[in-house]
Amino acid sequence: NGNGHTITVGDAAGASEADASLSEVAGPGGDKLEGTDAVEDDALHLKRRVGLFSGVALIVGTMIGSGIFVSPSGLLIRTGSVGLSFIIWVACGVLSLLGALAYAELGTMNTSSGAEYAYFMDAYGSMPAYLFSWVSTLVLKPSQLAIICLSFSKYAVEAFVTECEPPDSVVKLVAVLAIAVILFINCYSVNLATGVQNVFTAAKLVAILIIICGGVYKLAEGNTQHLENVFEGTTYSLGNIATAFYTGLWAYDGWNNLNYVTEEIQNPSVNLPRSIIIAIPLVTLCYALINVSYLAVMSATELVESEAVAVTFGNRILGVMAWLMPLSVTVSTFGSANGTLFAAGSREGHLLDILSYVHIRRYTPAPGLIFHSLIAVAMVISGTIDSLIDFFSFTAWIFYGGSMLALIVMRFTKPNAPRPYKVPIIIPVVVLTISAYLIAAPIIENPQIEYLYAALFIVAGLIVYVPFVHYAIVPSFMGRGLCDGPIPRPEKSYRLWCVSE
Ligand code: ARG
Secondary structure, X not given: OOOOOEXXXXXXXXXXXXXXXXXXXXXXXXXXXXXXXXXXXXXXXXOOOEOHHHHHHHHHHHHOOOHHHHHHHHHHHHHOOHHXXXXXXXXXXXXXXXXXXXXXXXXXXXXXXXXXXXXXXXXXXXXXXXXXXXXXXXXHHHHHXXXXXXXXXXXXXXXXXXXXXXXXXXXXXXXXHHHHHHHHHHHHOHHHHHHHHHHHHHHHHHHHHHHHHHHHHHHHOOOOHHHOOOOOOOOOOHHHHHHHHHHHHHHHOOOOHHHHHHHHEOOHHHHHHHHHHHHHHHHHHHHHHHHHHHHHHOOHHHHHHOOOHHHHHHHHXXXXXXXXXXXXXXXXXXXXXXXXXXXXXXXXXXOOHHHHEEOOOOOOOHHHHHHHHHHHHHHHHHOOHHHHHHHHHHHHHHHHHHHHHHHHHHHHHOOOOOOOOOOOOHHHHHHHHHHHHHHHHHHHHOOOHHHHHHHHHHHHHHHHHHHHHHOOOOOHHHOOOOOOOOOOOOOOOEEEOOOOO
């Protein structure tokens, strides 16, 4: 451990994204940072504090974020018709549900909070597990932050411009500022970060309720003219349908979030699948209703043209209260961005030692957070929401497919391992098949540069793996370095920053 000492700070600094939203259930007093002793104690006796209700809240809280406010138009463009895009919205929900059920088997077999990392380790060994962490750190987490901040910025800017398209550069600038503010909050204090989360998550529900109630009201008034001939213009291209899935699946991402806290779930073999079975259909229902609501007040063409569909919706229906829509969406997306960075800071211990250093007084994992934010800023500058969503979904589904395969492989290689919750084998097989289609179809039909970038990132991970991890050649500035021997688990253990004695 070099010249530093390792202090386990439990889930204080390293609270996962799930923990971040959990505090909204458990109350903001959830952090125990009074002293290292208490903190150390806490890590040794992880409390099983996630019951069914918190489980559902955690999943719903992570899944609902920016996607439902930015994806509907993208999906409509890609499918060509209202009818097919509705089907894909629902299909994304079903796919997430099936994926999550398979994850429930994995999560109850191996309760490590490393989730995918741990499953890959068990099924395939250290190299694929390492590759997952590499991609998660360099691609998945930063692109989530970038996409959510760009969505935030779109809504924030849209609230101030009327009747003209906001310039791209302004949107990007505001997104970068948002990243900076969130970074500051998260480096400054864990309590502040979770506090922000509590306040800001409620906004999501407000936004969603307004849209659903408004839509139902308008439909009841007889505004169904945009819901006729819904299959006009439907695309038959398998590549377009797959990319439509990318857009939809972004809004559902986070369905596996409970797997990062399996250790803390009470009676996980019952509550993990149950939370999934309640939460994901609930989100699917909300998304389906929201899409219908949008069409109750605007036509498909208007939906596609709207820069910020929820704002257009508010303007049409809320009258003097129209400001409520951009406000609640910006607050909601800001909360999600904060939750994402909060989670990102906690899981890098196994990739680069320095990323898991925790600030000695503030207990925030500052180096990791700064690293993430820098990559996210680069992505905001160089990409667009749509290209980043494609990039994210493409990469994420390679690994979700990998987890499905891991489940199947372990049924053969570890037939007798305890499986407190066993899913019918057909479920991972179906999800694996669909992920193979989602990855392959766009490459074959309509190759984009993003897919190449994603592939290059993975290959770069391999190039780093061989010398630095497999042979453990370690530059001294990295402290203990990437890894010595078997990759240490990304458990809840963090090194303190400024540790020299
Ligand atoms: N589904 C969320 C949204 O619509 C994004 C979730 C990102 N994934 C995650 N594990 N935080 O914004």
